[in-house]
Amino acid sequence: MAKGRIVIDEVACKGCGICVVICTRECISLGKEKIGSRGTPVAYISEPEKCNGCGVCGWLCPDFAIDVYKSIERRMS
Amino acid sequence: MKEGIAEKQVCKRPTLRQPLPYWPLHHCPGCNHGIILRLIIEVLEETGHDGNAVCISGGGCSARFALYLDIDSATGIHGPNTAVASAVKRIHPDVLVFAVQGDGEIGAIGLGSFVSTAMRAEKITSISINNACFGTTGGQMAPTTPLGMITSTSPEGREAEGTGFPFHGPELIAPLPGVAYAARGSVHTPANFQRSKGLLKKAFQAQMEGLGFSAVEFISTCPSNWKLSPVECLKFVEETMIKEFPLGEFKNILKGNEAA
Amino acid sequence: MVTERVLCSGNEAVGWAAIYAGCQNFFGYPITPQSEIAEFMARELPKRGGVYLQSAGEAEASYMLFGGGLTGERVMTATSSPGLALMQEAFSHIAMVDAPVVAVDVMRLGPGAGTGGQQGQTDYRVVTKGVFGGLNYFIIAPHSIEEVFEFVQFAFHIADKYRILAMVLTDFIIGRMSEFIELKSFDFGPLPEKDWALKGKAKKNNVSNCHFSGLVFGGIPAFFERQQDKFNKITEFETRHEVYRTEDADLLIASYGSLSRISRGAVNMARAQGLKVGLFRPITLRPFPKSSLLEEASKTKKVLVVEDSPGEFVDDVEAAVKGRVPVHLLDIKARHIAGPSGLIFPERILEEVRSLL
Numbered sequence: 151m152a153k154g155r156i157v158i159d160e161v162a163c164k165g166c167g168i169c170v171v172i173c174t175r176e177c178i179s180l181g182k183e184k185i186g187s188r189g190t191p192v193a194y195i196s197e198p199e200k201c202n203g204c205g206v207c208g209w210l211c212p213d214f215a216i217d218v219y220k221s222i223e224r225r226m227s
Numbered sequence: 228m229k230e231g232i233a234e235k236q237v238c239k240r241p242t243l244r245q246p247l248p249y250w251p252l253h254h255c256p257g258c259n260h261g262i263i264l265r266l267i268i269e270v271l272e273e274t275g276h277d278g279n280a281v282c283i284s285g286g287g288c289s290a291r292f293a294l295y296l297d298i299d300s301a302t303g304i305h306g307p308n309t310a311v312a313s314a315v316k317r318i319h320p321d322v323l324v325f326a327v328q329g330d331g332e333i334g335a336i337g338l339g340s341f342v343s344t345a346m347r348a349e350k351i352t353s354i355s356i357n358n359a360c361f362g363t364t365g366g367q368m369a370p371t372t373p374l375g376m377i378t379s380t381s382p383e384g385r386e387a388e389g390t391g392f393p394f395h396g397p398e399l400i401a402p403l404p405g406v407a408y409a410a411r412g413s414v415h416t417p418a419n420f421q422r423s424k425g426l427l428k429k430a431f432q433a434q435m436e437g438l439g440f441s442a443v444e445f446i447s448t449c450p451s452n453w454k455l456s457p458v459e460c461l462k463f464v465e466e467t468m469i470k471e472f473p474l475g476e477f478k479n480i481l482k483g484n485e486a487a
Numbered sequence: 488m489v490t491e492r493v494l495c496s497g498n499e500a501v502g503w504a505a506i507y508a509g510c511q512n513f514f515g516y517p518i519t520p521q522s523e524i525a526e527f528m529a530r531e532l533p534k535r536g537g538v539y540l541q542s543a544g545e546a547e548a549s550y551m552l553f554g555g556g557l558t559g560e561r562v563m564t565a566t567s568s569p570g571l572a573l574m575q576e577a578f579s580h581i582a583m584v585d586a587p588v589v590a591v592d593v594m595r596l597g598p599g600a601g602t603g604g605q606q607g608q609t610d611y612r613v614v615t616k617g618v619f620g621g622l623n624y625f626i627i628a629p630h631s632i633e634e635v636f637e638f639v640q641f642a643f644h645i646a647d648k649y650r651i652l653a654m655v656l657t658d659f660i661i662g663r664m665s666e667f668i669e670l671k672s673f674d675f676g677p678l679p680e681k682d683w684a685l686k687g688k689a690k691k692n693n694v695s696n697c698h699f700s701g702l703v704f705g706g707i708p709a710f711f712e713r714q715q716d717k718f719n720k721i722t723e724f725e726t727r728h729e730v731y732r733t734e735d736a737d738l739l740i741a742s743y744g745s746l747s748r749i750s751r752g753a754v755n756m757a758r759a760q761g762l763k764v765g766l767f768r769p770i771t772l773r774p775f776p777k778s779s780l781l782e783e784a785s786k787t788k789k790v791l792v793v794e795d796s797p798g799e800f801v802d803d804v805e806a807a808v809k810g811r812v813p814v815h816l817l818d819i820k821a822r823h824i825a826g827p828s829g830l831i832f833p834e835r836i837l838e839e840v841r842s843l844l
Binding site: 283 | 514542543546547550552560580687689693696699704
C-alpha cells in the first residue's frame, strides 16, 4: 500500500500545475473535467499508490491546498 | 508483537489570520508569493516568534501578507516599510519586527528607506520578494527587471542605455557596516525552499541578537506578467533569474560565520 | 507643588511639552525654523530613556510616525512647510488607520524654498485642506509660548482620545521668540485603552491586530460615516476660539497665531483712538469655529482678515461669515519691507482699519 496520502482542497487549488512537476513520484495530475474556483483545472492524485508522503507538493503549493500524510509502521509489543 | 499503521501529517495548511476577507489567497495561480508566505509562517513558528512579532508590509503583491499572517501587523503605505518597521522596533526593542516588500519597495520608491535603514543598522529584517516586475500594477518594468526582458513599460525589452541595470538589493547593502546579514534565496524547488527557510532563520537570529540590519530577498515567479505558465516560470527562475540574481549569503556576521 | 518657571522659545516649549506629556519618541528631520525642536529632543529624550530617531528626510519621519503611532506609545514629529509637503502621504494613511500621533508644523514662508525659513503664514490651506482622502485632522494654533506648552500637551490628549492626528501650527515668530512658562503636566481627563496597539500578540492573549490603510475590501460608506462621527464629536467638544474687545465692535479683525498677537496690538491702538474694533482669534483651525465667527461677525459691520499670506485663511472666514457682512483682506503685501524680514506691523493694520471705518 502507499506510503503516503495527500488531500487536495479543491476550493483552494488554482490549477497552477506546480505540484504536478514537483512531485517526486509523478503521481499528481491536473484534472480535465473539473473547473476550480478560478476557472482553472483542479489537481488530483492520479496514481495514489505511488505517493510516498514526502510532502514537497504541499510545501510548494502556493495556495496551501495540499495536506500530506505519511504512514508510519509501528511495532508494538 | 502487534504491528500498526499510524499516520503522521508531514505538511499542513499554515495558520492564517481568521477570518480572512476572502479565500483562496489573492495571488495569481502559480505565483510563488504563497510559498514564501508559508516559509515565513513556518519560520515564525519554528523559532517561537509568532507571539512576539510584528509584520509591516506596504503595497503590491506582498501587501496582504500583513492580513494573512496571524501576528500584529500594519500595511498600506507603499515603499517605506523599513522606516515604519524601524519606529516599531525602536519603541519595542524586544519584538521581532520585519518588513515584507516588493521590488519597488527596496529598489525604487522605497530605496531611500531601505538604504537609510541599513545605514542606521536598525535591528529589523527586510524580507523582499523579487519577481522582476511590478506585479500588482500590471507588470511594468521594475528595478529588478533583467536586461532584455519585455514588460509593459519596456515593450522592446529592457536596455541598459536609458534604464540602467538590474538592482541587486542584498549585494548593495552587504558592504555597509550596519548590515549583519544579507542573503538571497528562492522557493522554486523543494531544496531551495528548505534552504530559504534557513536563510530567514539566520536573518531573524541576527535581529534578535542585536547585530544589526538583516535582509533576505526571495525570488518569486509572476506567471501573469511574465506571460509564462506557472511551470515555465519555474524554469525561468532556474535559467534566467538565478543567473542575474545569484542565490546565497552576501553578508553574515553571526558567530561561526567569520569566514563567510 | 513647586513648578519650575523657565524662559524658553516656542520651539523649546514644544520639546518641554512633549516631555511633560510623557512622550518618549520623536521622529524628525532638521529644517529651519524647526531644528531647535529636533535638537532639544536629541538632547533630552535619550537622557530619559526615550527615542530620538533622525530620519533620512521628512517623508521617512512621517512613515516612522505611522509605525510609531500604531504601537500605542505617544509619538511626535516636527517639521516646517517644505517638509510638511513630504508628510502628506503618511498623514492620509495615519487617518485611515486611526493612529494617534502629534505633528508640529513651524510654518515658514513659501512656496518652494521660500525665504529659507523665515516668517510667513502660507501653510493655512495645505494643513486645513491638503491631505488627500477627504478627511480632516485636528489643528490648533497657539499665539504665545504658554499656549505652545499647553497645546502640545493637549494635542497628545486629543490624539489619544479620538485616535487622530493632532497638529500644532506655529511659525517662525512663535518658534523663535521667548517667553516664560511654568513647567508642569496638564491633566485633560481620562483616555481610552489602546487594545489595538502593535506589540506582539502574546501580550494580548494571542489576539493579533492588523492595521490596513486601505479600503479594498469594501465597507466604504461605513468607514466614512465613522470618521464623520468622530470629527463631529471633536467639533462639538473641542472647538476653541477667543474674542478680544468685540462687545461693541464696528469692525472685527480675524487673525490667528502670531498675527493675532500683532492684531491684538492694533486693536488696542484703535481703541485708544476711539475706534470700536475687536479681534476674533480662531484657536482650533480644524475644527474651525464657524458658528462662533458667524455670531461675532453678525454683531459687527465689517470683518478684516489679517494674514501673512496671499489669501488662504480669508476663504474660511468668508465661508463662515456667509456674506452677512463684507470681508476685507490685509495680506502679505502689507509687510513693512520687501525682504525676508518683512512683517505686518500693528500700525499698518491700524491704517487699514482707519480706511475701512
